[in-house]
Amino acid sequence: MDTTHIADAPPPTPQPSATEQKRAARGATRPGDRIFLGLSRGSGILLLVIMAAIAGFLTYRAALAISKDEGNFLTTFEWNTSATPPVFGIAVLAYGTIVSSIIAMVIAVPIAVSIALFLTHYAPRRLSGPIAYVIDLLAAVPSIVYGLWGALILVPHLNGLNGWLNDYLGWTGIFEWQGGAARSMLTVGILLAIMILPIITNVSREVFRQVPQIHEEAALALGATRWEVIRMAVLPFGRSGVISASMLGLGRALGETMAVATVLSPDFLIHTSLLDPGGGTFAQNIASKFSEATEFGRDALIASGLVLFVITLLVNGAARAIIARRKEYSGANA
Amino acid sequence: MSTAPSLAGKRPSTLRGASLPKWAPWAIGAASIALGFGISTAAGLASDIQWALIAALLYVIGTYVISAWIENRRQAKDRVVTSMVWVAFLLAVVPLASLVWSTVQRGIKVLDGYFLTHSMGVVADSEPGGGIYHAILGTLEQVGLATLIAAPIGVLTAIYLVEYGRGSLARAVTFFVDVMTGIPSIVAGLFILSIMLMFEMEPFGFAGSLALAILMMPVVVRSTEEMLKLVPNELREASLALGVPKWRTIMKVVLPTSLGGIITGIMLSIARIAGETAPVLLLVFGSKFINSNPFDGAQASLPLYIYQQYGSGEAPAYDRAWAASLTLIAFVMILNMVARGIARWKAPKTGR
Amino acid sequence: MAKRIDVSGLNAYYGSFLAIEDISMTVEPRSVTAFIGPSGCGKSTFLRTLNRMHEVTPGGRVEGKVMLDDENLYGAGIDPVAVRREVGMVFQRPNPFPTMSVYDNVAAGLKLNGSYKKSQLDDIVEKSLKGANLWNEVKDRLNKPGSGLSGGQQQRLCIARAIAVEPKVLLMDEPCSALDPISTLAIEDLIGELKERFTIVIVTHNMQQAARVSDRTAFFNLAAVGQPGKLIEIDDTERIFSNPSVQATEDYISGRFG
Numbered sequence: 008m009d010t011t012h013i014a015d016a017p018p019p020t021p022q023p024s025a026t027e028q029k030r031a032a033r034g035a036t037r038p039g040d041r042i043f044l045g046l047s048r049g050s051g052i053l054l055l056v057i058m059a060a061i062a063g064f065l066t067y068r069a070a071l072a073i074s075k076d077e078g079n080f081l082t083t084f085e086w087n088t089s090a091t092p093p094v095f096g097i098a099v100l101a102y103g104t105i106v107s108s109i110i111a112m113v114i115a116v117p118i119a120v121s122i123a124l125f126l127t128h129y130a131p132r133r134l135s136g137p138i139a140y141v142i143d144l145l146a147a148v149p150s151i152v153y154g155l156w157g158a159l160i161l162v163p164h165l166n167g168l169n170g171w172l173n174d175y176l177g178w179t180g181i182f183e184w185q186g187g188a189a190r191s192m193l194t195v196g197i198l199l200a201i202m203i204l205p206i207i208t209n210v211s212r213e214v215f216r217q218v219p220q221i222h223e224e225a226a227l228a229l230g231a232t233r234w235e236v237i238r239m240a241v242l243p244f245g246r247s248g249v250i251s252a253s254m255l256g257l258g259r260a261l262g263e264t265m266a267v268a269t270v271l272s273p274d275f276l277i278h279t280s281l282l283d284p285g286g287g288t289f290a291q292n293i294a295s296k297f298s299e300a301t302e303f304g305r306d307a308l309i310a311s312g313l314v315l316f317v318i319t320l321l322v323n324g325a326a327r328a329i330i331a332r333r334k335e336y337s338g339a340n341a
Numbered sequence: 342m343s344t345a346p347s348l349a350g351k352r353p354s355t356l357r358g359a360s361l362p363k364w365a366p367w368a369i370g371a372a373s374i375a376l377g378f379g380i381s382t383a384a385g386l387a388s389d390i391q392w393a394l395i396a397a398l399l400y401v402i403g404t405y406v407i408s409a410w411i412e413n414r415r416q417a418k419d420r421v422v423t424s425m426v427w428v429a430f431l432l433a434v435v436p437l438a439s440l441v442w443s444t445v446q447r448g449i450k451v452l453d454g455y456f457l458t459h460s461m462g463v464v465a466d467s468e469p470g471g472g473i474y475h476a477i478l479g480t481l482e483q484v485g486l487a488t489l490i491a492a493p494i495g496v497l498t499a500i501y502l503v504e505y506g507r508g509s510l511a512r513a514v515t516f517f518v519d520v521m522t523g524i525p526s527i528v529a530g531l532f533i534l535s536i537m538l539m540f541e542m543e544p545f546g547f548a549g550s551l552a553l554a555i556l557m558m559p560v561v562v563r564s565t566e567e568m569l570k571l572v573p574n575e576l577r578e579a580s581l582a583l584g585v586p587k588w589r590t591i592m593k594v595v596l597p598t599s600l601g602g603i604i605t606g607i608m609l610s611i612a613r614i615a616g617e618t619a620p621v622l623l624l625v626f627g628s629k630f631i632n633s634n635p636f637d638g639a640q641a642s643l644p645l646y647i648y649q650q651y652g653s654g655e656a657p658a659y660d661r662a663w664a665a666s667l668t669l670i671a672f673v674m675i676l677n678m679v680a681r682g683i684a685r686w687k688a689p690k691t692g693r
Numbered sequence: 694m695a696k697r698i699d700v701s702g703l704n705a706y707y708g709s710f711l712a713i714e715d716i717s718m719t720v721e722p723r724s725v726t727a728f729i730g731p732s733g734c735g736k737s738t739f740l741r742t743l744n745r746m747h748e749v750t751p752g753g754r755v756e757g758k759v760m761l762d763d764e765n766l767y768g769a770g771i772d773p774v775a776v777r778r779e780v781g782m783v784f785q786r787p788n789p790f791p792t793m794s795v796y797d798n799v800a801a802g803l804k805l806n807g808s809y810k811k812s813q814l815d816d817i818v819e820k821s822l823k824g825a826n827l828w829n830e831v832k833d834r835l836n837k838p839g840s841g842l843s844g845g846q847q848q849r850l851c852i853a854r855a856i857a858v859e860p861k862v863l864l865m866d867e868p869c870s871a872l873d874p875i876s877t878l879a880i881e882d883l884i885g886e887l888k889e890r891f892t893i894v895i896v897t898h899n900m901q902q903a904a905r906v907s908d909r910t911a912f913f914n915l916a917a918v919g920q921p922g923k924l925i926e927i928d929d930t931e932r933i934f935s936n937p938s939v940q941a942t943e944d945y946i947s948g949r950f951g
Binding site: 037039040042043044046047048049050051052053054055057058060061064065067068117118119121122124125129130143144145147148149150151152153154155156158159160161164165167168171201204208232233234235237255258261262263264265268269290293294297302305306308309312315316319320322323324326327 | 390394416422433436437444493497498500511513516519520524525532539562586587589613623647648652669674
């Protein structure tokens with residue numbers, strides 16, 4: 008291929024020798040090439056340095072705080088950093104973060120997958136394009152706006168639902184309601200679900216759209232109904248994509264700050280009922296406690312942030328691993 | 342066709358199946374809504390969420406029962422899934438529509454020229470008046486500085502990954518770009534905060550920019566990478582074969598070809614960070630006054646303004662929070678639409 | 694088992710575009726009918742109207758009658774899902790379900806229609822794979838993914854999957870165009886065996902193939918690009934290839950166009 012290009016080249020251009028070509032391909036001979044490679048490689052390295060610095064600085068400040076903690080950092084139900092000696096622990100935050108994210112996932116994943124199927128397989132063609140566009144835009148709505156809407160519009164609207172849950176499911180203990188404003192874990196979960204819906208929908212839709220036509224036609228030709236086509240050809244193909252989409256959504260839900268901080272009325276107790284106002288999440292606790300925190304208090308918040316950092320790293324890493332496996336898998340079948 | 346009935350009488354048809362008329366889903370839907378509404382009224386349920394949920398449930402169950410009775414189990418299953426998909430879609434549309442509607446409806450109340458051109462100055466939270474000029478200024482400066490940092494680094498990193506990247510360094514960068522995409526914004530804020538604590542610095546605008554830049558970089562890298570990968574290899578080879586050095590090939594051939602897409606990616610990432618509140622809260626702190634110097638002293642920002650106005654709990658402050666939300670959404674949406682417009686306009690023309 | 698197809702006055706559209714116009718023909722049971730003609734003449738479209746797959750394409754629409762023995766496929770109250778169960782189809786590119794094993798691929802259609810015991814399923818899967826001349830090659834790897842087979846084996850797996858539900862008619866849309874000559878030969882032999890049990894309609898680009906496998910041949914043509922495709926003539930294969938009654942057929946077969 009190279010030879011033809013060289014033959015086409017105008018005569019004044021000297022033919023580069025094989026070694027020159029090789030060097031040119033590595034891009035390191037000329038000063039211009041060297042500088043450019045240095046800049047771009049330097050940027051890449053800078054990214055790695057930033058990541059290392061994040062881990063390093065957070066760990067350092069967190070260690071400062073944890074070493075003076077009189078309580079157990081993992082199990083204490085208290086956040087009192089200005090006391091002497093200071094007592095604080097993340098048990099309530101970990102519980103709240105996980106519970107609210109689970110609620111969000113339980114609500115959002117089935118609905119998001121349904122909407123993705125709706126857009127790719129059910130909606131009239133003329134509708135599905137504009138709807139997908141609108142969902143794209145909704146993914147861009149800032150979380151603080153979701154928070155404002157959640158606190159001022161959603162919370163008052165959920166009283167009826169709370170009463171209902173209390174009447175029919177109150178006996179389980181999980182849905183007991185004392186009648187306070189709905190600034191509870193359930194509300195936070197519902198709001199988080201609404202917020203992560205667009206991203207899960209978008210990624211799932213892309214995956215479903217990539218299902219080869221020939222597989223769907225194979226199912227149709229066997230006499231499958233539309234649902235059976237989806238079950239035989241679409242869902243198996245898209246399963247790992249949907250899982251990784253959900254993990255991306257989960258990552259967002261775990262780290263969401265402002266929407267939780269505006270909606271929840273926090274305290275440092277673990278409530279068995281999801282309808283009780285109270286509890287807290289890592290991110291919300293940082294935002295709420297920050298302005299009154301002393302320097303030591305800020306270190307303690309950084310310690311809790313480090314835990315959040317590690318959790319989101321694990322979740323995102325798992326999502327990426329699933330996507331990577333899917334690539335290999337679909338490549339084998341291409 | 343006239344002979345068909347007599348023949349079909351002899352042997353049961355395998356192709357024919359009783360099927361519901363086309364209008365059946367609509368009828369079941371209407372009946373469910375009426376029933377749901379009726380039940381709620383009779384039982385005195387106040388919330389509209391409840392009757393909607395009852396109606397949705399009735400619709401799904403009704404569809405299954407009627408279809409299983411008249412058609413068959415397989416058809417019934419198919420119809421139930423269809424009805425559930427529609428219900429899921431409507432369930433999702435309602436809150437999202439409500440969000441947009443309430444922001445527009447409540448935000449428009451105090452949003453005017455005065456609001457956009459004045460700061461909060463000495464206006465108390467409980468008084469009407471005041472504006473978001475200082476917040477807009479702060480957001481533009483913080484986001485602008487973040488873009489100045491993140492865009493070049495992001496684009497260069499992407500160039501490294503696509504044009505040079507082989508071996509373990511490139512793999513490590515790719516992996517950590519992915520990891521970085523998932524960092525919660527508050528953690529990026531805590532990172533800069535931990536540096537500021539080290540040097541005993543007070544909050545200032547540029548600190549927020551640094552955190553925002555960390556959030557922006559991986560997004561720019563990813564989108565730029567996608568765009569560079571779309572540039573056909575033949576173009577690079579043609580240029581290299583003419584004896585053009587690699588860096589000039591990248592500057593003169595590869596980047597111009599993908600410029601539209603790269604700009605789209607950068608604009609989308611700006612839209613993403615413009616709405617970030619958490620790092621700004623930690624690092625910039627917020628202010629009621631106009632501070633045009635991002636390198637000294639606390640600044641305001643639009644998302645932070647919304648949070649603080651909401652936090653004050655006064656009715657006039659709520660109005661201002663909604664108006665600021667509307668401004669922020671409008672800003673983000675315009676960025677999004679312009680970016681997508683550029684993408685469409687610059688997209689390689691496909692046949693037909 | 695096999696059924697006769699009787700088409701009269703059939704038009705098929707893509708949106709407002711008329712793709713094939715006014716086609717009438719009879720396809721005899723327990724025989725192979727081949728459709729030949731230049732690209733874009735609508736032979737594949739016509740094939741897809743025979744099991745109501747055409748209407749799956751966005752904008753796809755059909756007018757006219759297709760009688761399967763004594764029932765009109767496009768009559769009122771006909772369930773397209775049931776039609777496709779009776780009229781099986783094999784596609785141009787082999788398309789086994791990539792996430793399913795060889796066994797599950799063959800059993801896929803059966804599992805849709807009622808419940809079978811494991812032993813019954815085993816029997817049908819074995820019988821279908823034998824029917825598709827694939828049993829000996831895959832009997833030791835029934836639980837391996839179907840996508841791991843070679844192209845020709847995958848296509849025979851698709852045939853096994855189609856015949857497992859005992860359709861009355863088997864439609865084949867250029868089943869060999871993606872295969873090498875040896876795999877093609879295997880499929881052609883198979884078609885010769887299958888016509889004992891099924892009514893077979895095959896679309897092919899390859900005139901030698903039509904001459905080798907079919908009993909009757911239909912020639913489709915179109916006046917110009919953008920014009921609807923039409924049936925020019927249908928006759929015994931021998932006559933079409935030796936002494937066709939229409940000049941255009943002879944021109945096409947002797948390679949003067951197309």
